[in-house]
Amino acid sequence: MIRSWSIWISSWGSGTAAVYCARPQHPEAVSPPAPAEERRFSDVDITTLAGRLPGGTVVTDPDILAGYRQDRALDPAAGTPAALVRPVTTEQVSTVVGWAHSNRVPLIPRGAGTGLSGGATAQDGALVVSTERMREITVDQVTRTAITQPGLLNAEVKRAAAEHGLWYPPDPSSFEICSIGGNAATNAGGLCCVKYGVTTDYILGMQVVLADGTAVRLGGPRLKDSAGLSLTKLFVGSEGTLGIITELTLRLLPAQPQQSTVVATFPTLTAATTAIDAVTARLRPSMLEFMDAVAINAVEDEMRMGLDRTAAAMLIARSDAPGEYRTLEAGLIAAACDGATEVFRTEDPEEGEAFCAARRFAIPAVERKGTLLLEDVGVPLPRLGDLVTGVADIAERHQVLISVIAHAGDGNTHPLIVHDPADPDETARAQQAFGAIMDLAVSLGGTITGEHGVGRLKKAWLPAQLGPEAMDLTHRIKQALDPHGILNPGALL
Amino acid sequence: MIRSWSIWISSWGSGTAAVYCARPQHPEAVSPPAPAEERRFSDVDITTLAGRLPGGTVVTDPDILAGYRQDRALDPAAGTPAALVRPVTTEQVSTVVGWAHSNRVPLIPRGAGTGLSGGATAQDGALVVSTERMREITVDQVTRTAITQPGLLNAEVKRAAAEHGLWYPPDPSSFEICSIGGNAATNAGGLCCVKYGVTTDYILGMQVVLADGTAVRLGGPRLKDSAGLSLTKLFVGSEGTLGIITELTLRLLPAQPQQSTVVATFPTLTAATTAIDAVTARLRPSMLEFMDAVAINAVEDEMRMGLDRTAAAMLIARSDAPGEYRTLEAGLIAAACDGATEVFRTEDPEEGEAFCAARRFAIPAVERKGTLLLEDVGVPLPRLGDLVTGVADIAERHQVLISVIAHAGDGNTHPLIVHDPADPDETARAQQAFGAIMDLAVSLGGTITGEHGVGRLKKAWLPAQLGPEAMDLTHRIKQALDPHGILNPGALL
Numbered sequence: 001m002i003r004s005w006s007i008w009i010s011s012w013g014s015g016t017a018a019v020y021c022a023r024p025q026h027p028e029a030v031s032p033p034a035p036a037e038e039r040r041f042s043d044v045d046i047t048t049l050a051g052r053l054p055g056g057t058v059v060t061d062p063d064i065l066a067g068y069r070q071d072r073a074l075d076p077a078a079g080t081p082a083a084l085v086r087p088v089t090t091e092q093v094s095t096v097v098g099w100a101h102s103n104r105v106p107l108i109p110r111g112a113g114t115g116l117s118g119g120a121t122a123q124d125g126a127l128v129v130s131t132e133r134m135r136e137i138t139v140d141q142v143t144r145t146a147i148t149q150p151g152l153l154n155a156e157v158k159r160a161a162a163e164h165g166l167w168y169p170p171d172p173s174s175f176e177i178c179s180i181g182g183n184a185a186t187n188a189g190g191l192c193c194v195k196y197g198v199t200t201d202y203i204l205g206m207q208v209v210l211a212d213g214t215a216v217r218l219g220g221p222r223l224k225d226s227a228g229l230s231l232t233k234l235f236v237g238s239e240g241t242l243g244i245i246t247e248l249t250l251r252l253l254p255a256q257p258q259q260s261t262v263v264a265t266f267p268t269l270t271a272a273t274t275a276i277d278a279v280t281a282r283l284r285p286s287m288l289e290f291m292d293a294v295a296i297n298a299v300e301d302e303m304r305m306g307l308d309r310t311a312a313a314m315l316i317a318r319s320d321a322p323g324e325y326r327t328l329e330a331g332l333i334a335a336a337c338d339g340a341t342e343v344f345r346t347e348d349p350e351e352g353e354a355f356c357a358a359r360r361f362a363i364p365a366v367e368r369k370g371t372l373l374l375e376d377v378g379v380p381l382p383r384l385g386d387l388v389t390g391v392a393d394i395a396e397r398h399q400v401l402i403s404v405i406a407h408a409g410d411g412n413t414h415p416l417i418v419h420d421p422a423d424p425d426e427t428a429r430a431q432q433a434f435g436a437i438m439d440l441a442v443s444l445g446g447t448i449t450g451e452h453g454v455g456r457l458k459k460a461w462l463p464a465q466l467g468p469e470a471m472d473l474t475h476r477i478k479q480a481l482d483p484h485g486i487l488n489p490g491a492l493l
Numbered sequence: 494m495i496r497s498w499s500i501w502i503s504s505w506g507s508g509t510a511a512v513y514c515a516r517p518q519h520p521e522a523v524s525p526p527a528p529a530e531e532r533r534f535s536d537v538d539i540t541t542l543a544g545r546l547p548g549g550t551v552v553t554d555p556d557i558l559a560g561y562r563q564d565r566a567l568d569p570a571a572g573t574p575a576a577l578v579r580p581v582t583t584e585q586v587s588t589v590v591g592w593a594h595s596n597r598v599p600l601i602p603r604g605a606g607t608g609l610s611g612g613a614t615a616q617d618g619a620l621v622v623s624t625e626r627m628r629e630i631t632v633d634q635v636t637r638t639a640i641t642q643p644g645l646l647n648a649e650v651k652r653a654a655a656e657h658g659l660w661y662p663p664d665p666s667s668f669e670i671c672s673i674g675g676n677a678a679t680n681a682g683g684l685c686c687v688k689y690g691v692t693t694d695y696i697l698g699m700q701v702v703l704a705d706g707t708a709v710r711l712g713g714p715r716l717k718d719s720a721g722l723s724l725t726k727l728f729v730g731s732e733g734t735l736g737i738i739t740e741l742t743l744r745l746l747p748a749q750p751q752q753s754t755v756v757a758t759f760p761t762l763t764a765a766t767t768a769i770d771a772v773t774a775r776l777r778p779s780m781l782e783f784m785d786a787v788a789i790n791a792v793e794d795e796m797r798m799g800l801d802r803t804a805a806a807m808l809i810a811r812s813d814a815p816g817e818y819r820t821l822e823a824g825l826i827a828a829a830c831d832g833a834t835e836v837f838r839t840e841d842p843e844e845g846e847a848f849c850a851a852r853r854f855a856i857p858a859v860e861r862k863g864t865l866l867l868e869d870v871g872v873p874l875p876r877l878g879d880l881v882t883g884v885a886d887i888a889e890r891h892q893v894l895i896s897v898i899a900h901a902g903d904g905n906t907h908p909l910i911v912h913d914p915a916d917p918d919e920t921a922r923a924q925q926a927f928g929a930i931m932d933l934a935v936s937l938g939g940t941i942t943g944e945h946g947v948g949r950l951k952k953a954w955l956p957a958q959l960g961p962e963a964m965d966l967t968h969r970i971k972q973a974l975d976p977h978g979i980l981n982p983g984a985l986l
Contacts, residue, residue: 140875141774142770142773142774142874142875143773143873143874143875143904144773144774145873165774165775186719187719187723188719189717189719193716193717194716197694197716198716198717200723200726201690201694210962210966214962214965215962216960216962216963216966217960217962217963218963220873220938220940221873221938222871222872222873222903222904222905222939222940222943223686223687223690223691223903223904223905224682224686224691224871224900224903224904224905224940224943224944225871225940225942225943226679226680226681226682226730226869226940226942226943226944226945226946226947227940227941227942227947227951227955227958227959228730228947228955228958228959228963228967228985229727229730229731229734229735229967229970229985230680230693230726230727230729230730230731231963231966231967231970233693233723233726233727233729234722234723234726234727234970236723236726237719237721237722237723238722238723241722242722253777254775254776254777277635280635280636280637281634281635281637281658282658282747283747284746284747321815321816321818322814322815322818322821322822323814323816323817323818323821324816324817324818325814325815325816325817325818328815328816329815376719378715378717378718379715380636380638380713380714380715381635381636382633382635382636407717410715410716410717411636411715411716411717412715412716412717445713445714446715447713447715447717447718447719447720448720449718449719449720450715450717450718450719451717451719452719453719454719454720454721458720462720462721465720465721466720466721467709467710469703469707469708469709469710470709470710470711470721470724472707473703473709473724473974474721474722474724476973476974477722477724477727477970477973477974479973480969480970480972480973481966481969481970492721492722
């Protein structure tokens with residue numbers, strides 16, 4: 001599943017390793033009925049669409065379609081799409097969606113296919129609408145905004161911004177391989193969120209094609225705009241169920257300053273969570289990451305960098321405060337780790353990067369022990385310790401190895417459930433643990449997904465988190481915007 | 494209209510002076526029909542509601558009701574509500590809305606009544622639901638969040654946060670007299686937005702009562718949460734048309750560092766806008782405010798502080814960068830003002846505050862010349878110069894005095910239209926100018942309201958900004974969430 005180790009090292013920590021061998025089933029899950037008006041694709045003639053688009057836009061080659069059945073969640077329930085459509089412009093997306101609307105053909109919007117929750121799982125007879133060829137971007141330095149098509153990779157957006165001395169902060173772990181449109185669809189997060197917030201905080205406007213093919217322009221390059229409902233924000237995180245985003249107006253910041261790095265190891269989990277709380281209550285680290293004992297040892301097994309194998313937990317924090325204050329803030333972070341066995345600080349970017357590499361390497365290192373089910377639950381920070389100990393209980397109860405790494409500063413954890421897909425019993429226990437961790441997060445006032453989205457794999461757990469009132473509200477909005485249910489049916493709801 | 498000068502001095506710059514003597518009419522405006530199912534209040538018996546609430550919650554005293562007919566927009570089209578309801582809990586709000594739903598009675602949600610767009614204009618027979626008695630707040634230092642009821646004033650939220658060493662950034666000009674619930678309902682802005690964003694960026698969750706009386710809890714104290722649609726964000730800025738917010742979960746930051754201040758005067762408008770662009774392209778000022786020649790002279794008339802009366806424009810910028818970097822950043826801001834006649838820098842907080850007071854004093858100073866119509870249009874920054882010169886053309890064409898002050902860093906301007914309400918002809922010309930400025934902003938790719946909201950006064954201009962597709966989307970969401978149209982009918986739509 002991993003393209004190469006260099007991607008693992010250069011991308012960041014979590015996000016692309018999930019290999020699901022069966023779609024996790026909530027104990028009380030009931031498969032939703034197919035949309036009432038859905039028609040079999042064989043009833044309609046794809047050439048009536050292809051004829052309205054430039055040659056090569058509609059693809060029906062089975063070998064190519066096979067690569068568009070699943071995203072990185074590898075949902076085993078994936079079907080085979082009838083066609084892949086790769087539009088280049090908003091107008092072409094409108095044509096596709098309008099055609100699908102008229103013919104009641106389900107659409108599966110797809111970015112770069114790096115999703116981890118099955119948001120882009122195809123179904124038999126559907127059209128997969130890939131934004132991969134929509135790759136134009138313009139950056140305006142004065143308004144500090146970029147207008148981008150959705151198919152650019154996050155890293156490409158960052159690079160385009162950097163050419164103007166600007167910075168697009170959100171940094172999902174998969175930033176080198178995930179698309180900015182997919183980031184918007186899932187309201188993606190990353191490492192910098194503890195200081196800089198998530199994707200929605202950087203989206204000022206968009207163009208989106210609605211379920212009937214109408215293209216709508218929302219918001220624009222204005223930091224302040226109170227005119228009308230906050231429609232732009234509604235589409236962020238809607239996972240392709242309300243419309244297909246064809247253009248984004250992004251807010252940018254000046255280039256990130258250099259960072260100082262603090263690494264601390266702790267004899268107990270409590271000592272680590274105490275330090276996390278002490279940091280977040282007073283300081284603004286640009287990164288605050290957590291690794292448990294399993295992750296520390298897995299990394300040390302592979303990298304032999306002298307990490308403390310006896311430590312219960314390790315924190316890696318950074319400060320990007322401007323000027324001299326960076327050193328002072330790093331010192332304050334170090335001082336907040338007063339329960340640590342050892343605290344190391346460095347101003348040297350390369351040395352700091354080496355420690356970040358240890359964190360980044362945690363997932364592939366743990367993966368050496370078996371295939372991973374990658375969780376994404378979050379809790380309010382004071383409950384982080386309860387979550388980590390609760391996950392340990394779940395591991396023991398289900399007899400599977402689980403390592404916890406976390407974007408600790410915002411309470412977003414990635415428990416890594418190790419299992420052998422060739423062992424059906426262990427796989428079943430891993431699946432049960434996957435669900436039990438979501439149940440635990442919800443019971444602690446948390447979320448079943450901090451940054452990956454609900455997709456198809458987690459939707460059975462969504463009602464427990466949102467409650468019946470918010471679910472009803474969700475259904476009403478879905479019904480109002482996509483009455484025939486052609487947009488990404490089966491995802492989220 | 495002004496409660497006292499001390500409020501003007503201590504509150505900030507703009508926002509509470511609007512005195513509208515007639516509701517501005519868009520040339521093509523058509524009055525919307527009353528909701529089909531609306532019933533006359535006399536048909537229903539208010540005692541059936543009062544009996545379900547604690548004594549004193551429902552008020553029908555005409556003398557008290559008179560004070561709840563209008564907000565600060567003083568909309569002359571305001572009717573007289575049949576009753577005022579002042580609930581204390583979410584459950585009581587549910588009771589009120591559920592009763593209104595059953596009886597098809599329109600509800601006018603109201604915060605502190607400081608709105609400037611007629612968002613809380615009452616109508617005959619409606620219930621005004623005031624959140625003024627919902628005043629509880631708890632602050633959690635570790636998660637850096639506050640859970641607050643909507644009736645607290647913005648300044649009270651800031652003070653509660655400050656007691657824990659924390660800071661709630663959004664700072665509308667009326668922060669000492671406006672409520673946090675009203676801020677959420679309008680997605681309010683302020684001075685710090687150029688660096689710190691607007692209200693929606695600080696709202697992580699809420700409890701909201703829907704049109705049928707159902708209370709829904711959305712989001713929570715988690716910086717990252719990708720579970721389900723972004724419903725929290727949809728209600729921010731919805732101006733009471735989708736639900737009544739009864740609780741907010743706010744994201745807080747560590748206390749703001751001390752600020753350095755830079756003041757620059759410019760011989761031409763172009764020199765000033767060039768400096769604004771140079772600052773925003775590279776730096777992150779914590780404030781970047783603009784005053785035109787009319788405002789400078791009006792302030793100097795009153796304060797005699799030696800401002801350059803010949804200047805075409807003045808900028809007041811601040812840096813709150815941590816530590817020593819603040820001085821450096823202030824120097825960079827000063828250097829960016831290379832077309833200025835004079836640049837003054839100070840690290841002294843009191844001296845800096847004195848210059849901010851000049852900006853703050855601009856509205857009451859201009860108001861000495863006549864009653865003000867206060868605009869709130871925004872444009873992308875590169876069009877700021879075009880907006881200011883276009884407003885000057887409008888002033889000449891309509892033969893009214895207009896002064897422009899602006900939150901320049903985010904392109905949000907407050908043209909102040911001076912007129913004499915006793916002169917019907919001048920008042921009509923002022924109204925025409927008010928609309929012409931919105932038309933101009935839209936033609937420049939801007940917004941009819943940056944931070945005040947649409948309410949009833951600006952709704953005739955909303956379709957021109959949003960376009961028919963976004964308006965249709967807005968209507969569909971309104972219909973899905975409030976099918977009987979009882980929530981703030983006549984506002985926004």
